[in-house]
Amino acid sequence: MSDLFQDYSVAAxxxxxxxxxxxxxxxxxxxxGQVAGALRELSLADVTARADSMARTFLDRGVTFDFAGExxxxxxxxxxxxxxADEWTVLEQGVAQRVRALEAFLNDVYDKMAVVTDGxxxxxxxxxxxxxxxxxxxFEPAGGVRVHIxxxxxxxxxxxxxxxxxxxxxxxxxxxYVLENRRAMAKGLPxxxxxxxxxxxxxxxxxxxSALRKTxxxxxxxxxxxxxxxxxxxxxxxxxxxLAGLMGVELVEGRxxxxxxxxxxxxxxxxxxxxxxxxxxxxxxxxxPLQFRADSMLGCPGLVNAARAGGVTIANxxxxxxxxxxxxxxxxxxxxxxxxxxxxxxxxxxxxRLEEKEAREEVLDRLDELVVKPVDGSGGKGLVIGPDxxxxxxxxxxxxxxxxxxxxIAQPVLQLSTVPTxxxxxxxxxxxxxxxxxVNDGDDVWVLPGGLTRVALKEGSLIVxxxxxxxxxxxxxxxxxxxxPVETLPRQAITVRERVSVxxxxxxxxxxxxxxxx
Amino acid sequence: xxxxxxESLFWIGRYVERADGTARILDVHLERLNHLPMEEQxxxxxxxxxxxxxxxxxxxxxxxxxxxxxxYDKQSATSIAGSLGAARENARRARETVxxxxxxxxxxxxxxxxxxRKDVVGTYRFCNWVLERTAMVSGLADxxxxxxxxWQFLVLGxxxxxxxxxARMLSTRDVLSAGMSWVNMLRCAGAYESFLxxxxxAFGDQHAAEFLLLDRLFPRSIVYALRDADECLAxxxxxxQRVGFINDARRIVGxxxxxxxxxxxxxxxxxxxxxxxxxxxAVSQASDAISRKYFNQADELAWVGEVS
Numbered sequence: 078m079s080d081l082f083q084d085y086s087v088a089a090x091x092x093x094x095x096x097x098x099x100x101x102x103x104x105x106x107x108x109x110g111q112v113a114g115a116l117r118e119l120s121l122a123d124v125t126a127r128a129d130s131m132a133r134t135f136l137d138r139g140v141t142f143d144f145a146g147e148x149x150x151x152x153x154x155x156x157x158x159x160x161x162a163d164e165w166t167v168l169e170q171g172v173a174q175r176v177r178a179l180e181a182f183l184n185d186v187y188d189k190m191a192v193v194t195d196g197x198x199x200x201x202x203x204x205x206x207x208x209x210x211x212x213x214x215x216f217e218p219a220g221g222v223r224v225h226i227x228x229x230x231x232x233x234x235x236x237x238x239x240x241x242x243x244x245x246x247x248x249x250x251x252x253x254y255v256l257e258n259r260r261a262m263a264k265g266l267p268x269x270x271x272x273x274x275x276x277x278x279x280x281x282x283x284x285x286x287s288a289l290r291k292t293x294x295x296x297x298x299x300x301x302x303x304x305x306x307x308x309x310x311x312x313x314x315x316x317x318x319x320l321a322g323l324m325g326v327e328l329v330e331g332r333x334x335x336x337x338x339x340x341x342x343x344x345x346x347x348x349x350x351x352x353x354x355x356x357x358x359x360x361x362x363x364x365x366p367l368q369f370r371a372d373s374m375l376g377c378p379g380l381v382n383a384a385r386a387g388g389v390t391i392a393n394x395x396x397x398x399x400x401x402x403x404x405x406x407x408x409x410x411x412x413x414x415x416x417x418x419x420x421x422x423x424x425x426x427x428x429x430r431l432e433e434k435e436a437r438e439e440v441l442d443r444l445d446e447l448v449v450k451p452v453d454g455s456g457g458k459g460l461v462i463g464p465d466x467x468x469x470x471x472x473x474x475x476x477x478x479x480x481x482x483x484x485x486i487a488q489p490v491l492q493l494s495t496v497p498t499x500x501x502x503x504x505x506x507x508x509x510x511x512x513x514x515x516v517n518d519g520d521d522v523w524v525l526p527g528g529l530t531r532v533a534l535k536e537g538s539l540i541v542x543x544x545x546x547x548x549x550x551x552x553x554x555x556x557x558x559x560x561x562p563v564e565t566l567p568r569q570a571i572t573v574r575e576r577v578s579v580x581x582x583x584x585x586x587x588x589x590x591x592x593x594x595x
Numbered sequence: 596x597x598x599x600x601x602e603s604l605f606w607i608g609r610y611v612e613r614a615d616g617t618a619r620i621l622d623v624h625l626e627r628l629n630h631l632p633m634e635e636q637x638x639x640x641x642x643x644x645x646x647x648x649x650x651x652x653x654x655x656x657x658x659x660x661x662x663x664x665x666x667y668d669k670q671s672a673t674s675i676a677g678s679l680g681a682a683r684e685n686a687r688r689a690r691e692t693v694x695x696x697x698x699x700x701x702x703x704x705x706x707x708x709x710x711x712r713k714d715v716v717g718t719y720r721f722c723n724w725v726l727e728r729t730a731m732v733s734g735l736a737d738x739x740x741x742x743x744x745x746w747q748f749l750v751l752g753x754x755x756x757x758x759x760x761x762a763r764m765l766s767t768r769d770v771l772s773a774g775m776s777w778v779n780m781l782r783c784a785g786a787y788e789s790f791l792x793x794x795x796x797a798f799g800d801q802h803a804a805e806f807l808l809l810d811r812l813f814p815r816s817i818v819y820a821l822r823d824a825d826e827c828l829a830x831x832x833x834x835x836q837r838v839g840f841i842n843d844a845r846r847i848v849g850x851x852x853x854x855x856x857x858x859x860x861x862x863x864x865x866x867x868x869x870x871x872x873x874x875x876x877a878v879s880q881a882s883d884a885i886s887r888k889y890f891n892q893a894d895e896l897a898w899v900g901e902v903s
Contacts, residue, residue, distance in 0.1 A: 127716060130716075130720070263626045263629070263630075264626065264716065264719045265716070267625075267626075267629040267715045267716065268715075270629050270630045271629065271630065271631075271632070271633075275630075279778065283798060322788055322791070323788075323791065324791070325788075325790075325791030325792045325793075325794060578869055579858065579860065579866050579869060580854060580869060580870075580873050581854070
């Protein structure tokens, strides 16, 4: 290993976490052989030059997220995160299983609530969830799917076991970085690709489009799909444009839509055009001023009624937030057993439910060694890491937890696994998580072979959110067999193809001239 | 105008477009090539070179040699550096006719050719740089040169070469059948997003090939490029004809375009190699015919003098 990895093992040992690239003896794991080989050939100058060029490409292409009103490139690290085929198979099953269970749960919750009647989950827990929307109670959405797109966050604990950290079934974002990271890495570290089979991620937009079209209201032959964005100031606006572009559909804002007669239309130069499927990238609260926040200018009045009447498919369905409530999360293993009669493939992180008296007392005693999270937060907002918090912060937290125990959960501090990450003039271990994306078309849950690996760029930090100084890594899922993507034709098919001739027999002036001469 | 100048302008158009097309093809296919095992990489590199119209000198022809042959070899008219050098040389001979903006951008490009690292990563950047420079050259040609006869020759060269390059982009499908060939074909032509917007959910080889071959609105499609060439030829030789064409170039270009436009088929993919071959042949014949008619008059019409 070159001097770029000097002191790496010492630093890795200090974190006490599982390292994705190296075994404790500083030997690269098998899946990382090629990457290690490629990095060994590079000098510090090479690595820095490439990292700079990758960052510049991102800025040029507009691969940014919005941070406090400013467009910033999403930092991409040069060392990829590699997942061997066998580990991926497990993850894939686990993610798909979870999505199926949450889908069943949502269908149940907005219908008969059999899960409550059967005593699996307390009614109060469901009805007190901030994202349980009575407005969408009692109807099955057109197309029959609620969780079209999901991002299930998983992490690896110190023992190397994958665990689910949280579910995102409302508006999971980040898939655009998966697509862009791969493009950038193919140009930034071409040596590492060579001899191994990395599963492609580029089919995601097509999978998504076909799932969205498949779940269109019945009776529509050629459904029109649109992506609904809150607008250019949204932090994920880049992703909205990229997905709409790659799917070849319109990116609309609320003001482009109108609802009439429980149908949705968009205003175009050719008059109003019917919209059948809306890929919704705005929060439920802003979607429909008739049902939710009346002061919202982002949505379009009448959408929820149109969905209720079956005139439009909204993906993901309104009201999904109840399924990714962090307190419901703690029941997901039970939900999997209840709905699917299966054992969970990937375990949860141990979670204290603060409404239960003993749990709450234990947590309040050990506040300085636990992570406490608000149940409906996202993006790492409001999260308090006990060991890193000051006494004042802990006291404030204690008061808030006592005031609203339903609003919080607590978990032990997980030493997330680490991957070498360029920092200054060498590689250091940095903590990562992983968000695989799943697309559900009603018949099948497809998990994108890859995912967003977010990395905390500050040494020792466990917060990977982009809004709090996180970056990302390209995520490579290795294929165990020379399996090729769907679109591929076998090579021979082309070479042995018979020659077809359709052009008229050539008769240009030269030929005719020769003839005349003869 | 002088035949010699017209010829220079025609070739500036062709060479700049050739550099642009080659850079696009190289940029996209380099990515694929890199993912292949050594053995296959070598054979694919040779096939790719063959698609671009050159032959490998030795069995040992691999990725580094391909980079040299398509990007950096100044002696070869197939390579980017060679094309841009030739374009600049042509501009130097017609310097008093072309605008100073056009000349300077070609000249700057020529001197910038050496300022790139010639490894894989450097080549990506080189290709991007070439795309920027060629776009600038075409933009300046369009906005700083009067759209008179001289400009028609430049656009004529550009359109013919563009049809030829798109044909080559389509031919690369046979070279790299592993992976998503149609996405690559479209990426080569910069047509990916345009294609997606017109096609809703109909993806696949057939549709992509159809788009690049027959689309009437996408400027890099073969039919579009041939129509441009046809229009230039018509403007260059406006003598109204009631019957037929005496201009060979027009006949060749027009026949190819109308055949493609009016041809009906259920299996475009199996016919594609023939279409590509015919288009490339038509382009080279048209180019010959144009040379004969407009550039070579010195030999044949020595006593007639300049005929515009």
